Every structure is written in C-alpha cells, then in structure tokens.
Amino acid sequence: MNQSVTELFDTSLLDAVEQWNDYANDNAQTERVLWGLFTPVKDSLQIAQQVMEAVQAGNWTLPASLPDPEVLGGITSELGDIQAAAFQKMLDEVGRYQNTGAEAGKLLSEALETSGEPQKQLASWLEASLKVTKAYQEDFNQQLADLGAIQSAYTAWWQKSVESLFAGKA
Amino acid sequence: MKHFDRLLRLRLLSLLVLILAVMPPAEAARLPGFGADISKTSVSGLSSGAFMTSQIYVAFSDIMVGAGIVAGGPYLCAKSWAGNSLLTNATTACMNPLTPSVGPNTPHLVALTRDLASSGAIDPIENLADDHLYIFSGKSDTTVTTAVVDQTAAYYEALGVPASSIRYDTSVNAGHAIITDENDDTDCSKTKEPYVNDCGFEQSNIILNQIYGSLNPPADTLSSEIMAFDQSEFIDAANTSMSDTAYAYVPAVCKTHRSCPVHVVLHGCEQGAAVIDPSNKYYAQTGYNQMAEANDIIMLYPQVQPSNAAPVNPKGCWDFWGYSSPQSADPDYFTQNAPQLRAIRSMIDRLAEPVTTISSTDTE
Numbered sequence: 301m302n303q304s305v306t307e308l309f310d311t312s313l314l315d316a317v318e319q320w321n322d323y324a325n326d327n328a329q330t331e332r333v334l335w336g337l338f339t340p341v342k343d344s345l346q347i348a349q350q351v352m353e354a355v356q357a358g359n360w361t362l363p364a365s366l367p368d369p370e371v372l373g374g375i376t377s378e379l380g381d382i383q384a385a386a387f388q389k390m391l392d393e394v395g396r397y398q399n400t401g402a403e404a405g406k407l408l409s410e411a412l413e414t415s416g417e418p419q420k421q422l423a424s425w426l427e428a429s430l431k432v433t434k435a436y437q438e439d440f441n442q443q444l445a446d447l448g449a450i451q452s453a454y455t456a457w458w459q460k461s462v463e464s465l466f467a468g469k470a
Numbered sequence: 471m472k473h474f475d476r477l478l479r480l481r482l483l484s485l486l487v488l489i490l491a492v493m494p495p496a497e498a499a500r501l502p503g504f505g506a507d508i509s510k511t512s513v514s515g516l517s518s519g520a521f522m523t524s525q526i527y528v529a530f531s532d533i534m535v536g537a538g539i540v541a542g543g544p545y546l547c548a549k550s551w552a553g554n555s556l557l558t559n560a561t562t563a564c565m566n567p568l569t570p571s572v573g574p575n576t577p578h579l580v581a582l583t584r585d586l587a588s589s590g591a592i593d594p595i596e597n598l599a600d601d602h603l604y605i606f607s608g609k610s611d612t613t614v615t616t617a618v619v620d621q622t623a624a625y626y627e628a629l630g631v632p633a634s635s636i637r638y639d640t641s642v643n644a645g646h647a648i649i650t651d652e653n654d655d656t657d658c659s660k661t662k663e664p665y666v667n668d669c670g671f672e673q674s675n676i677i678l679n680q681i682y683g684s685l686n687p688p689a690d691t692l693s694s695e696i697m698a699f700d701q702s703e704f705i706d707a708a709n710t711s712m713s714d715t716a717y718a719y720v721p722a723v724c725k726t727h728r729s730c731p732v733h734v735v736l737h738g739c740e741q742g743a744a745v746i747d748p749s750n751k752y753y754a755q756t757g758y759n760q761m762a763e764a765n766d767i768i769m770l771y772p773q774v775q776p777s778n779a780a781p782v783n784p785k786g787c788w789d790f791w792g793y794s795s796p797q798s799a800d801p802d803y804f805t806q807n808a809p810q811l812r813a814i815r816s817m818i819d820r821l822a823e824p825v826t827t828i829s830s831t832d833t834e
Contacts, residue, residue: 329778332778332779333778333779333782333784336778336779336782337557337782342799343555343557343558345799346555346556346799346800347552347553347554347555349799349800350549350552350553351552351553353552354552354578357581378569378571378572381569381571382568382569382571382572385568385569386568389568445561448558448561448562449562449566449567449568450568451558452551452554452558452559452562452563452567452568452572453562453567453568453569453572455551455553455554456550456551456553456554456563456567456571456572456575457571457572458553459551459552459553460571460572460575
C-alpha cells in the first residue's frame with residue numbers, strides 16, 4: 301500500500317507527460333510576454349504622433365500639376381516588388397505547412413506502430429504529437445512574422461509614395 | 471595520535487566547506503577609476519549591441535574615435551516609418567524587411583539625427599568626420615539582413631564619414647554572430663546560440679585595428695584578470711533591464727602607469743552573462759582582451775539581461791525601440807539622456823577618474 305503513484309507508471313510515459321507539462325508552462329510564459337508587448341493604445345498614440353511629425357517635416361501639400369511619370373513609375377515598380385515578395389512569402393508558408401504535415405503524418409503513424417506495452421505506446425504517441433505540435437507552432441510563428449513584415453512593407457510603401465507625390469511641393 | 475590528527479583535520483575541512491557553503495556570494499566590487507584617456511573611446515557590438523553601438527557612438531561622439539557594427543542597422547532605425555510602431559519597425563524594417571526599399575529610411579534618419587544634434591540632445595555630427603568605422607554583414611545572416619546593414623554604411627556616409635574611413639565587409643558566408651577563430655565555436659554560416667561563430671578570423675582584432683590604426687597582434691597571455699564590477703550603481707532608472715554585474719578587462723599597465731583608451735563591447739540578444747554564463751563567451755572568449763593586453767586598451771563590457779515584465783525584454787536585448795521607457799509613447803532610448811546610454815556613459819566616466827585603490831573581487 302506504500303507504493304508511490306509514480307511506480308505505477310512506466311518512466312517513458314512519465315517523461316512524455318513531463319515534456320508536455322514543460323511545453324504548456326513555456327507557452328503560458330510566452331503568452332504573458334506577448335500580452336506585455338500588446339500595447340494598442342500606446343502604439344496608436346505613437347503612430348499618430350509620428351505621422352503628424354512626418355506631415356509637418358515633409359510639408360505635404362496637394363501638387364499643382366500631374367505627378368512626374370518617372371515618380372509614378374518608381375512607386376508602381378516598388379509596389380510590384382513588394383507584392384512579388386509577399387506572394388513568395390505566402391508560397392513559402394504553404395510549402396512549410398505541407399512539409400510539416402507530411403512529417404507529422406509519418407511521425408504519428410510510426411508512433412502508433414510502436415509495439416510493446418500500452419504505456420510505452422502511449423508515451424511514444426505523446427512524444428510524437430508534441431514534436432508535431434511544436435513544428436506547427438514554429439510554422440505559425442514564422443507566418444506571423446511574415447505577415448508583420450508584409451504589413452510593415454505596405455505601410456512603408458504608402459509613406460514613401462505620399463512623400464514622393466506630395467512632400468515639399470508648396 | 472596520528473589517527474586523532476587526521477580526524478581533526480577532517481573535521482576542520484568539513485567546517486570550512488560548511489562555512490563556504492552558507493556564505494553569501496561575494497558582491498561585485500565598485501568599478502575603480504584608472505585615469506583612462508576617454509577622449510579616444512570607441513565602441514562595438516553585435517545585433518542589438520550593434521544598434522546600441524550606433525546609439526552610444528552618435529550620442530557621445532565628442533569622446534569617440536570609431537565604432538564596430540556587426541549586423542546592426544543605422545541610428546534611430548526604429549523611427550524609419552511613421553505608420554509603424556517603434557517595435558514593428560525594429561522587428562521588420564530594421565531586421566529583415568520584405569524588400570530593400572522598405573528597409574531603414576536612411577534620409578529620414580539622417581534628418582532626425584541632425585535635428586537631435588542641433589537641439590543638443592546628442593553631440594555635434596561634425597565629430598564623426600575623422601572617425602573610423604567597421605561594419606559587417608554575414609552572407610547567411612537572415613536575422614539582420616545585408617539590406618539593412620547596407621543602410622548603416624549609407625547613413626554614416628551621409629553624415630560625413632568618408633567612404634575611405636569605413637571598412638564594410640559583406641564577403642563572409644557567416645550567420646548572425648560575432649566571428650572568432652576558435653574551432654569549438656559554431657560553424658561559420660549557422661545562426662545558433664550563443665551566436666559566436668568560427669569563420670577563421672578574430673573579428674575583434676579587425677574592429678580594433680580599423681578604429682585605432684596599426685595595432686600590435688593579440689597577446690598570448692593576460693596580465694590581469696577580468697574584473698566583475700557592480701553595474702547597479704550606474705543605473706538610475708527603473709526599466710533598463712541591465713544586470714547588477716558587468717565586466718571589464720584592464721591590462722596591468724593601465725591600472726597604474728598609463729592613461730589608456732576605453733573600448734566598450736556590447737553583446738547581442740541572448741548573449742549577456744546572465745544568459746550564457748558560465749561559458750563567459752562574450753566577455754572572455756571573443757579576442758578583445760588579448761588585443762587590449764597587447765595595445766593598452768581598457769575593455770568595458772556592460773550587461774543587459776532578459777526581463778519578461780517591466781520592461782518586456784524577453785531576449786535580453788539592448789534597447790533600440792524604447793522598452794526602457796514603457797510608459798511613454800515617445801520614448802527616449804537614443805539621446806544622451808536615455809537610461810541605458812546614461813548608465814554606460816557613467817561607467818566610461820568612472821574609468822577616467824584618477825586611479826583608486828583596487829579592492830575588487832576579480833573573476834576568471
């Protein structure tokens with residue numbers, strides 16, 4: 301009757317559960333950090349102030365004549381580059397998800413084929429599913445970073461375009 | 471009797487071990503003055519340490535003679551695009567922009583720098599004209615890409631540093647790291663903790679040679695030990711994320727006989743001693759101290775550490791987007807009055823004070 305609870309379980313299963321536990325704790329920690337970085341009010345104030353300063357510094361006014369075709373060409377060309385790069389990022393994401401999906405199927409099916417005691421089989425499946433979850437999370441994090449870069453690029457392009465069309469023409 | 475002696479000795483030994491075990495760890499000593507010649511100060515760093523390098527270098531250019539920037543963008547980079555927050559600019563335009571055209575907004579940053587100099591928030595831009603710079607971007611660096619570092623070179627040229635005084639190296643197939651000639655370090659093209667890569671040369675040697683001219687080759691042995699000192703006494707703000715302890719290497723000759731210049735070395739994210747000790751990779755194994763020994767230069771290694779809240783700096787980076795002033799929508803992380811810059815400047819000034827008696831606890 302004095303037998304410890306842990307002695308009832310296979311060590312591989314205990315290790316697998318502990319790994320999931322660590323992963324959950326790490327995720328909770330990351331989530332708290334991300335919430336700390338999420339400051340929409342401050343960011344809005346920051347952006348509003350920066351835009352006001354840019355407008356004042358650039359002396360933005362409506363042009364009296366049609367824009368220079370060369371300027372327009374430059375703006376269009378940069379937009380084309382950004383769209384091409386954004387499209388490539390999205391293609392890369394699809395490729396990554398496909399690879400992860402294929403790898404996940406392989407890992408999980410191998411885990412299910414593990415012969416032996418039920419506890420060992422369960423441990424094997426838990427380990428494989430943790431690997432798969434981490435791989436998908438990595439893809440998702442990369443996707444978020446890519447989306448951030450794309451959004452930042454369009455914002456920068458917009459500012460450059462406005463400045464080249466309207467700045468200092470008074 | 472012999473048996474009794476042995477027993478006594480064993481007991482005394484046990485007692486000593488017990489006393490040592492319960493003693494609190496020795497506190498780092500006060501950074502002494504060494505009468506350093508800070509009119510020849512320089513600074514170098516990797517990644518966030520490279521962004522901080524530009525901040526220190528431009529803000530305090532009165533005392534600077536040069537800088538080494540490894541995988542870093544231009545001064546004020548996070549202010550590149552008005553429609554993005556500072557953090558968004560820092561993590562996109564200043565690191566890995568979608569296209570080069572939406573990377574650092576150099577003309578805008580140059581104009582902002584001139585405004586800051588005119589207002590007296592930083593030293594005059596004219597100081598930079600006779601300085602020497604080393605800038606480096608690895609071909610395999612996808613963390614801070616060459617498109618960003620190109621703008622660092624363009625920025626300094628626009629501020630009047632002659633192209634002939636800038637050594638800009640993009641020829642090495644390196645990952646995101648400081649470069650060494652140590653076989654045990656990470657393979658050259660990889661980007662992996664602790665971000666110290668073996669590419670077959672000591673980058674610290676090249677940086678210091680570029681800044682100070684023809685220096686002696688690195689020394690084989692060191693005349694002093696690396697000094698751990700109390701960094702907390704220099705911190706006068708709440709959210710700096712700076713560690714309580716920092717490090718310095720002071721060659722023996724600089725402690726008493728000679729007024730030596732100071733070189734400030736700034737680690738990158740996840741590279742502070744709080745993260746990678748006990749390997750001491752950055753402040754003991756990147757070749758700076760051997761160059762310091764051979765050329766009578768004091769090395770100063772300020773330290774920053776991770777912080778998950780107040781401020782949010784989970785990777786222990788130097789501040790180049792404003793985390794050290796979390797309440798402000800317009801944070802000051804780049805002028806002489808910025809919390810981290812103030813602290814580092816105070817450390818440099820302390821080194822210039824007259825030689826004081828050293829009661830330090832040396833490490834290493």
